[in-house]
Amino acid sequence: MFKTSIGTNILQAIQFLKEGEIVAIPTETVYGLAANALNSNAVAKIFEAKNRPHFDPLIVHLKSVDEIKKYAQNIPETAYTLAQKFMPGPLTMLLPKQNIIPNLVTSGLEKVGLRIPNHQLTLQLLNNLDFPLAAPSANPFGYISPTTAKHVAAQLNGKIPYILDGGSCGIGVESTIVEPTENKIIVHRLGGVSLEELKENFTDVVLNLNHTSNPMSSGQLLSHYAPKKRLIFTNSVESEIQLNAILNIAVITFYTTTYSGAKVFPLSINKDLNEAAANLFNTMRVLDNSDFDLIIAEHFPEHGLGRAINDRLKRASYR
Ligand code: TXA
Numbered sequence: 001m002f003k004t005s006i007g008t009n010i011l012q013a014i015q016f017l018k019e020g021e022i023v024a025i026p027t028e029t030v031y032g033l034a035a036n037a038l039n040s041n042a043v044a045k046i047f048e049a050k051n052r053p054h055f056d057p058l059i060v061h062l063k064s065v066d067e068i069k070k071y072a073q074n075i076p077e078t079a080y081t082l083a084q085k086f087m088p089g090p091l092t093m094l095l096p097k098q099n100i101i102p103n104l105v106t107s108g109l110e111k112v113g114l115r116i117p118n119h120q121l122t123l124q125l126l127n128n129l130d131f132p133l134a135a136p137s138a139n140p141f142g143y144i145s146p147t148t149a150k151h152v153a154a155q156l157n158g159k160i161p162y163i164l165d166g167g168s169c170g171i172g173v174e175s176t177i178v179e180p181t182e183n184k185i186i187v188h189r190l191g192g193v194s195l196e197e198l199k200e201n202f203t204d205v206v207l208n209l210n211h212t213s214n215p216m217s218s219g220q221l222l223s224h225y226a227p228k229k230r231l232i233f234t235n236s237v238e239s240e241i242q243l244n245a246i247l248n249i250a251v252i253t254f255y256t257t258t259y260s261g262a263k264v265f266p267l268s269i270n271k272d273l274n275e276a277a278a279n280l281f282n283t284m285r286v287l288d289n290s291d292f293d294l295i296i297a298e299h300f301p302e303h304g305l306g307r308a309i310n311d312r313l314k315r316a317s318y319r
């Protein structure tokens with residue numbers, strides 16, 4: 001057990017990380033649960049605190065593009081183009097790992113996920129460390145990712161010594177995970193970099209989102225990012241409300257503000273999908289901790305960050 005503190009004290013965070021402890025850190029996507037990526041003992045504490053199965057590999061967070069070649073090898077040219085366009089930013093690249101990355105980090109896989117978070121406080125932290133940070137989202141395995149320091153504390157209180165508070169995450173959904181090869185970009189998880197942005201830069205972008213029998217990516221599991229309450233993800237909100245009329249229902253919408261027979265929670269009355277993404281996980285948490293019996297979520301437009309929103313809602317609804 002730890003006495004968990006929350007604050008903006010970078011020196012404190014540095015000290016814990018250097019001692020091989022785990023610290024929750026802010027990023028532009030969601031909060032991460034970080035440890036020295038080169039120290040297996042420290043990394044093992046992440047799996048323990050999260051209750052995370054060891055088959056599920058961790059993303060390694062770097063301070064700069066220059067660092068990529070320290071931890072990856074046989075890097076295709078497409079990776080450099082991706083790095084130049086999207087890093088720092090909500091993009092994770094899977095690249096063949098150097099031996100210095102412990103097998104525990106990649107769950108024994110040949111490739112390591114590398115990302116440069118675009119968050120001032122965490123970049124400052126990384127710049128003061130001589131090792132990169134392995135960090136999954138800072139939530140118990142399978143639950144909704146945290147987008148504030150309070151969300152982290154709500155579930156990991158007592159399990160970690162420190163939460164570095166960098167405010168609310170600006171993007172609010174996890175990074176897009178891609179595997180660059182010589183001639184194409186394989187997308188393993190939809191996230192903060194939209195498919196449209198990738199396609200603007202590469203002609204061959206292919207999706208590989210649902211290999212659940214052997215999950216390369218926990219974000220590919222059918223049930224993930226899930227609240228404890230039942231969540232129905234549907235195109236026909238009105239008929240679901242009618243079918244469940246005896247229940248106290250909350251509806252998550254893009255911008256619609258009323259449905260009779262339910263309380264409505266629009267994610268962006270300005271019809272802005274980026275704003276909607278930033279509000280998604282907080283709204284899911286608020287509703288999960290409320291008196292509603294049932295959450296109904298409507299389908300979002302299938303473009304921009306709407307795709308990542310739909311992906312998360314679909315997995316949240318799976319039983
Ligand atoms: O935005 C994000 O990516 C956040 C912040 C904290 O950086 N991190 C995050 O981590 O979402 P996590 O562990 O919750 O999800 C990362 C996903 C996992 O599903 C994992 O399986 C996949 O990345 N992943 C990591 N390394 C991999 C690898 N070597 N091969 C295949 N998948 C990998």
Ligand code: MG
Pocket residue numbers: 136137145
């Ligand atoms: Mg996660």
